[in-house]
Amino acid sequence: MDFLPSKGIEYLLVIGYLALLIPFWRLFLRGERAPAMARLAARLPRLDMFQIPDGVMFHLGHAWARADGPDLVTIGMDDFAQQLVGPLAGIVTPDVGSRVEQGAPVATLRADSKSVDLLSPISGHVAAVNDDAKGTPRAINDDPYGRGWLIKVRTPRWPLDSKQLLHGSLARRWMSSSWDELSTMLTPELGTIMHDGGTPIHGLARGIDEAHWDEIARRFLLTDAPDVMTGTPDLKVGPTGPADLKVGPAGTPDVTGPAGSEA
Numbered sequence: 001m002d003f004l005p006s007k008g009i010e011y012l013l014v015i016g017y018l019a020l021l022i023p024f025w026r027l028f029l030r031g032e033r034a035p036a037m038a039r040l041a042a043r044l045p046r047l048d049m050f051q052i053p054d055g056v057m058f059h060l061g062h063a064w065a066r067a068d069g070p071d072l073v074t075i076g077m078d079d080f081a082q083q084l085v086g087p088l089a090g091i092v093t094p095d096v097g098s099r100v101e102q103g104a105p106v107a108t109l110r111a112d113s114k115s116v117d118l119l120s121p122i123s124g125h126v127a128a129v130n131d132d133a134k135g136t137p138r139a140i141n142d143d144p145y146g147r148g149w150l151i152k153v154r155t156p157r158w159p160l161d162s163k164q165l166l167h168g169s170l171a172r173r174w175m176s177s178s179w180d181e182l183s184t185m186l187t188p189e190l191g192t193i194m195h196d197g198g199t200p201i202h203g204l205a206r207g208i209d210e211a212h213w214d215e216i217a218r219r220f221l222l223t224d225a226p227d228v229m230t231g232t233p234d235l236k237v238g239p240t241g242p243a244d245l246k247v248g249p250a251g252t253p254d255v256t257g258p259a260g261s262e263a
Contacts, residue, residue: 051079057165059121061222076149086203088137098126114214117223124155
């Protein structure tokens with residue numbers, strides 16, 4: 001005798017379930033999954049996308065520096081920067097003998113009809129310029145820490161300037177925070193590409209916004225925030241970065257606190 005009433009209850013439960021499911025399905029089809037895709041990409045272990053070689057130190061503006069002698073330092077743009085900007089059409093660097101300052105523009109990166117600046121990780125005088133890389137900018141994209149170096153700088157300040165740069169575990173944590181911030185900007189399509197292990201052929205910034213990619217690039221290269229370049233006491237690296245890593249003079253990190261120690 002209870003057969004029909006129990007079946008009626010089951011039918012009502014199924015109908016109620018479908019009534020709840022349909023709105024969510026419509027939202028999914030309308031592309032409302034974008035925030036979810038961005039959160040998914042942010043959780044992906046994508047740090048292996050970006051090379052962080054031993055013996056290289058990093059400026060917060062995504063330039064790198066490597067000591068090649070007692071007072072000679074090679075600098076260039078890091079792997080995150082070259083993937084962010086994408087294929088370069090040209091690059092402008094200071095001439096040999098020019099003075100460069102830590103935290104000030106040291107190179108102009110050209111892609112399409114736009115350009116963005118790269119900040120110098122150290123101070124000194126230009127001792128050499130990589131004319132091969134300037135003539136074939138693709139080398140910078142293909143091998144940013146090798147054939148793609150930009151300039152060599154003669155400096156007596158390396159022991160001091162290097163204290164304001166990141167390396168080792170601290171650099172990896174900072175690079176991870178840069179990726180976390182960038183991943184929040186992903187579109188559903190770009191999120192799917194990154195999830196599958198690919199990268200956009202025209203660069204991450206252009207993959208996010210073709211028309212305003214240069215503004216995105218400047219945000220990460222620290223060339224759109226004068227307060228960062230002059231020093232902001234309470235500016236910290238992103239949520240997964242070191243909690244005590246603060247920006248010091250000329251956009252360099254203040255690592256005198258707990259964050260300065262290597263894990």
